[in-house]
Amino acid sequence: MRVSTSMMYQQAQRATADRRAVVTDAQEEVSTGRKLNRVSDDPQAARRVLRAESLLSDIRANRESLDQGEHLLSIADDSLAEVGNVVQRVAEMSVQFANDTYNTQDRLEAAEELVQIRERLLELANTRENGRYLFGGLASAAAPFDAAGVFAGDNGQIEVAVGSGARVEVTLPGGEPFVDPAGGPTLFTTLDNLETALRADNGAAVGALIDEVRGHEDLLRQSRQELGHRFARIDNVRSALERVELTATGTLERDREADLTESITQLRQAELGLQGALLVTSRLDQLNLMNFI
Numbered sequence: 001m002r003v004s005t006s007m008m009y010q011q012a013q014r015a016t017a018d019r020r021a022v023v024t025d026a027q028e029e030v031s032t033g034r035k036l037n038r039v040s041d042d043p044q045a046a047r048r049v050l051r052a053e054s055l056l057s058d059i060r061a062n063r064e065s066l067d068q069g070e071h072l073l074s075i076a077d078d079s080l081a082e083v084g085n086v087v088q089r090v091a092e093m094s095v096q097f098a099n100d101t102y103n104t105q106d107r108l109e110a111a112e113e114l115v116q117i118r119e120r121l122l123e124l125a126n127t128r129e130n131g132r133y134l135f136g137g138l139a140s141a142a143a144p145f146d147a148a149g150v151f152a153g154d155n156g157q158i159e160v161a162v163g164s165g166a167r168v169e170v171t172l173p174g175g176e177p178f179v180d181p182a183g184g185p186t187l188f189t190t191l192d193n194l195e196t197a198l199r200a201d202n203g204a205a206v207g208a209l210i211d212e213v214r215g216h217e218d219l220l221r222q223s224r225q226e227l228g229h230r231f232a233r234i235d236n237v238r239s240a241l242e243r244v245e246l247t248a249t250g251t252l253e254r255d256r257e258a259d260l261t262e263s264i265t266q267l268r269q270a271e272l273g274l275q276g277a278l279l280v281t282s283r284l285d286q287l288n289l290m291n292f293i
């Protein structure tokens with residue numbers, strides 16, 4: 001079969017168009033820094049990239065939840081640390097004023113100090129952050145403890161989502177540790193009884209409350225230990241997210257991101273190829289034109 005100049009010209013034009021497309025793709029790769037810019041570039045790689053991007057989006061959302069949860073845990077822990085210091089002072093007072101060497105005036109002054117302590121503890125029990133009462137369970141419409149120290153919340157716990165349907169509790173059961181989950185007297189009941197004993201100048205009644213106050217100290221220690229376990233769980237989840245993030249990021253780097261040096265080299269080669277194709281087309285164009293002269 002004889003190949004005419006016209007046929008050669010048409011083939012050269014198609015080759016030139018193909019070279020232009022290669023140059024365009026190479027230019028896009030250099031400008032975007034990505035070798036995968038559309039699904040048609042590599043369907044299998046595109047699926048892997050879409051999944052990796054979805055994972056990274058979920059990780060960002062989960063990390064925000066963890067940050068919020070950790071913040072609530074920190075506020076609760078700081079509050080309980082102060083509660084612990086204050087209750088330690090109450091324990092010292094119960095031991096001190098059970099001693100018969102103290103008189104009526106001494107105990108009245110201690111009762112007045114206890115009133116101030118009770119007010120501060122009530123503030124701490126009603127700690128609120130981001131519109132949520134940290135010791136009130138899931139109830140947030142009103143403070144969980146009223147002026148009398150009566151608990152009006154519920155025993156729920158605030159949770160944050162951490163992915164794959166998993167959730168982490170970031171508060172204690174409502175009321176704890178101010179309310180004894182075993183049904184013992186609340187911290188405010190103990191404080192009221194201690195104040196009554198002090199105002200009555202009853203050293204024996206004050207002494208009878210020593211173990212009760214120490215019981216509240218134990219509850220506080222247990223509660224702070226539980227918060228520590230929840231901090232640890234958040235750290236574990238965060239570490240797991242970091243491992244998934246590393247894998248997903250590696251997928252993006254492998255399947256989507258371009259090697260800039262390699263991309264520039266390919267662009268230059270594509271441009272040289274296009275220049276060659278244009279030169280051939282130009283010469284054939286002249287020959288094709290001579291056929292009509």
